[in-house]
Amino acid sequence: MLKNSTAQSQSRLQSILWQGSTLHLLDQRRLPLVTEYVVCDTADAVAEAIQEMVVRGAPAIGVAAAFGLVLAAQQGENLEEKATLLKAARPTAVNLMWAVDTMLQTPVSDWEKKAFALYDSDVLVNKAIGEQAQSLIPENATVIHHCNTGSLATVDYGTALGVIRIAHERGKNIHAILDETRPRLQGARLSAYECQAFGIPHTVIVDGAAPWVMRTRQVDCCIVGCDRVAANGDVANKIGTYALALAAKAHNVPFYVACPLSTLDLATPNGEAIEIEERSTKEITHIQGQLICPENTPVFNPAFDITPAALISAIITETGIITPPYADNLKALKSQGL
Ligand SMILES: CSC[C@H]1O[C@H](OP(=O)(O)O)[C@H](O)[C@@H]1O
Numbered sequence: 001m002l003k004n005s006t007a008q009s010q011s012r013l014q015s016i017l018w019q020g021s022t023l024h025l026l027d028q029r030r031l032p033l034v035t036e037y038v039v040c041d042t043a044d045a046v047a048e049a050i051q052e053m054v055v056r057g058a059p060a061i062g063v064a065a066a067f068g069l070v071l072a073a074q075q076g077e078n079l080e081e082k083a084t085l086l087k088a089a090r091p092t093a094v095n096l097m098w099a100v101d102t103m104l105q106t107p108v109s110d111w112e113k114k115a116f117a118l119y120d121s122d123v124l125v126n127k128a129i130g131e132q133a134q135s136l137i138p139e140n141a142t143v144i145h146h147c148n149t150g151s152l153a154t155v156d157y158g159t160a161l162g163v164i165r166i167a168h169e170r171g172k173n174i175h176a177i178l179d180e181t182r183p184r185l186q187g188a189r190l191s192a193y194e195c196q197a198f199g200i201p202h203t204v205i206v207d208g209a210a211p212w213v214m215r216t217r218q219v220d221c222c223i224v225g226c227d228r229v230a231a232n233g234d235v236a237n238k239i240g241t242y243a244l245a246l247a248a249k250a251h252n253v254p255f256y257v258a259c260p261l262s263t264l265d266l267a268t269p270n271g272e273a274i275e276i277e278e279r280s281t282k283e284i285t286h287i288q289g290q291l292i293c294p295e296n297t298p299v300f301n302p303a304f305d306i307t308p309a310a311l312i313s314a315i316i317t318e319t320g321i322i323t324p325p326y327a328d329n330l331k332a333l334k335s336q337g338l
Contacts, residue, residue: 057153062099128318130166148190149225211247233309233326234271271306
């Protein structure tokens with residue numbers, strides 16, 4: 001189902017490549033040391049690639065799933081069944097469900113065009129998020145970032161890392177402090193890879209160092225991505241985000257969340273109602289296949305956590321900056337049809 005390919009994209013950071021009857025996904029499990037694409041030729045293969053984190057990042061998995069449905073339609077498969085399979089690949093990022101539902105609301109004959117529309121709009125949305133955020137990023141800013149939210153987590157540009165990239169492109173002399181983000185190390189492996197590619201000054205730290213950095217150095221803000229925003233402003237994001245937000249609060253450092261409107265899930269009342277994905281114990285007990293714990297060590301591996309709205313200074317979307325009280329302001333957004 002999943003075949004490897006060394007197909008080169010126009011940009012070495014292109015996470016998703018549609019080839020008409022196959023979907024090529026940059027294997028993010030192997031970056032930065034190996035650049036290799038996994039070729040998916042069925043919806044099942046795309047679902048497997050999402051679950052295995054070949055492709056990851058809320059917007060990226062949504063777009064990948066959309067093309068997975070195109071494969072299902074091309075092959076005359078049961079579309080409802082494959083939509084359910086794709087949605088179930090990972091439970092926390094609402095963009096996955098949103099993208100699949102958007103496809104299901106589109107005539108099947110237009111599915112390939114719709115998948116491309118989602119692909120293209122993601123880039124425009126991310127650039128708009130980056131623009132909206134610039135008023136919050138000062139010159140010579142030092143910013144702490146968690147996980148990976150850049151071109152690899154989206155179709156291109158990214159959300160929180162896109163804000164940092166645009167600040168850099170604007171000559172703001174921004175410095176990104178990148179949480180390595182155990183256990184999958186998206187920060188150390190992927191965000192560092194992106195910052196090097198774009199020439200963004202950066203420093204990788206272990207997750208536990210972020211509070212000490214805020215205590216001992218000038219940190220202008222923290223900016224993170226997001227997998228789901230509940231109606232009251234609670235945010236699901238990569239595990240470790242809650243701890244970072246607590247430390248930011250303790251040190252009076254602004255804590256920003258960057259996400260597209262498609263990540264706002266007003267049908268979910270609060271963070272407690274968001275399903276938190278739990279992943280395999282091997283992600284913690286092994287590093288690159290090497291056992292690092294005693295055999296049979298008990299492990300708890302939530303892939304996300306919930307940051308309460310009270311710890312969030314602002315939520316930056318492509319249409320503007322949302323500030324507290326989030327419940328009222330998110331409801332107002334919805335009433336505007338956004
Ligand atoms: C731009 S959303 C990226 C979002 O997704 C990451 O999770 P994962 O690497 O498990 O897909 C993380 O929560 C990021 O903030």
